[in-house]
Amino acid sequence: MTGLPPLPSVQGLGDGMLAALASMPDPAGAEFTNGLEHDLADVFSTEHAVAVSSGTMALHAALSAIGVGPGDEVLVPALTVVMTAAPVVLLGATPVFVDSDPATLDLDFADAAAKVTARTRAIIPVHLWGRMGDPASLLAFAAEHGIAVVEDAAQAAGTSRAGAMAGTVGTAGCFSLKDGKILWSGEGGFVLTDDDQLAAHTRAFRSHWLTPPPGSRPQEQIALNGRLAEPLAALAHANLCRFPVLLDHRRAQTAYLIRALGDARGLTPLLPATDETWNHYAPLFHIGLPNPRAFAEHLAQQEVPNSTGTFRLVPCDTRPMFTGADQKPCRGAAQILDRTLALVLTERDDEAALDHYAAVVTREAAAWCT
Numbered sequence: 001m002t003g004l005p006p007l008p009s010v011q012g013l014g015d016g017m018l019a020a021l022a023s024m025p026d027p028a029g030a031e032f033t034n035g036l037e038h039d040l041a042d043v044f045s046t047e048h049a050v051a052v053s054s055g056t057m058a059l060h061a062a063l064s065a066i067g068v069g070p071g072d073e074v075l076v077p078a079l080t081v082v083m084t085a086a087p088v089v090l091l092g093a094t095p096v097f098v099d100s101d102p103a104t105l106d107l108d109f110a111d112a113a114a115k116v117t118a119r120t121r122a123i124i125p126v127h128l129w130g131r132m133g134d135p136a137s138l139l140a141f142a143a144e145h146g147i148a149v150v151e152d153a154a155q156a157a158g159t160s161r162a163g164a165m166a167g168t169v170g171t172a173g174c175f176s177l178k179d180g181k182i183l184w185s186g187e188g189g190f191v192l193t194d195d196d197q198l199a200a201h202t203r204a205f206r207s208h209w210l211t212p213p214p215g216s217r218p219q220e221q222i223a224l225n226g227r228l229a230e231p232l233a234a235l236a237h238a239n240l241c242r243f244p245v246l247l248d249h250r251r252a253q254t255a256y257l258i259r260a261l262g263d264a265r266g267l268t269p270l271l272p273a274t275d276e277t278w279n280h281y282a283p284l285f286h287i288g289l290p291n292p293r294a295f296a297e298h299l300a301q302q303e304v305p306n307s308t309g310t311f312r313l314v315p316c317d318t319r320p321m322f323t324g325a326d327q328k329p330c331r332g333a334a335q336i337l338d339r340t341l342a343l344v345l346t347e348r349d350d351e352a353a354l355d356h357y358a359a360v361v362t363r364e365a366a367a368w369c370t
């Protein structure tokens with residue numbers, strides 16, 4: 001079996017953090033945040049990158065910037081984590097859950113179209129597990145209905161499809177820098193956009209509306225502290241410098257595990273679309289075994305971390321805070337989540353760790369008859 005490239009070096013990773021610490025306290029300081037934003041915009045070829053404290057804050061700020069507020073509806077895939085929907089609710093709007101197509105994992109655009117109303121303001125495509133839906137279908141849908149696209153690209157740094165990078169297709173792209181992501185700083189996030197006003201609004205929103213966007217006065221609007229701490233900006237910047245290496249490493253890890261599980265009973269890899277360059281965020285398999293969710297939970301008990309078994313990922317429309325809504329359940333999303341094994345990798349998983357996962361999964365799949 002082909003080996004992995006060496007573990008990405010952590011040499012010098014903390015140097016910027018130490019420099020940031022040495023300059024603290026500096027209430028006005030944003031040297032490392034400014035540097036990070038400059039280079040993020042460069043790497044992703046966007047006009048602006050705005051660093052914030054989390055992926056959730058990135059979505060919150062971007063949705064606020066496009067004017068989402070009380071009375072509005074926002075189309076959100078049920079195939080997502082609760083953090084995609086929470087900012088919609090916190091802005092006083094209503095998430096309307098849209099189904100996904102089990103054959104492609106992409107949004108079910110017929111279901112989305114049926115759920116558009118005069119109040120629909122935006123759609124949030126979520127590139128879960130780093131998989132990206134078809135950008136042309138998304139943009140055509142948004143244009144037809146006159147709504148904005150705010151991408152949840154939290155897991156999708158490094159994915160592109162039909163030449164478009166995840167997070168650069170819509171009006172704004174929102175990323176998380178939480179550890180476990182390919183590009184990380186422990187906690188953090190950022191918004192990418194080409195829209196000057198959206199960037200200015202996001203900057204104001206992350207810092208109590210102290211420096212308002214053009215046309216607004218300081219503190220005219222309630223906002224939050226969503227700044228990225230300077231030491232974390234320095235760490236994010238150091239990781240951005242090794243992003244190509246981190247990406248290659250995750251791709252190699254995922255490809256290694258998919259190969260290692262080639263003969264595992266009942267597991268079929270979920271391959272990306274032919275025009276997709278996937279970041280390989282998580283090895284993905286269709287589980288063709290009886291009671292597939294229980295199998296994923298069983299693997300979690302055997303210390304093989306995975307989305308549904310370990311993190312109890314369920315369709316967002318079935319979460320207790322949303323079940324009161326008068327909406328039919330999103331069955332495609334439920335089917336995808338029940339039948340997908342999405343293994344959770346970290347940068348440190350070496351060949352021995354991946355071989356161990358492969359051995360446990362192969363053994364348990366062979367024995368599974370529940």
Ligand SMILES: Cc1ncc(COP(=O)(O)O)c(C=O)c1O
Binds near residue numbers: 054128175
């Ligand atoms: C798809 C998705 N959206 C949003 C978020 C929220 O990001 P954060 O945890 O940085 O707030 C995450 C984080 O795990 C995520 O995976």
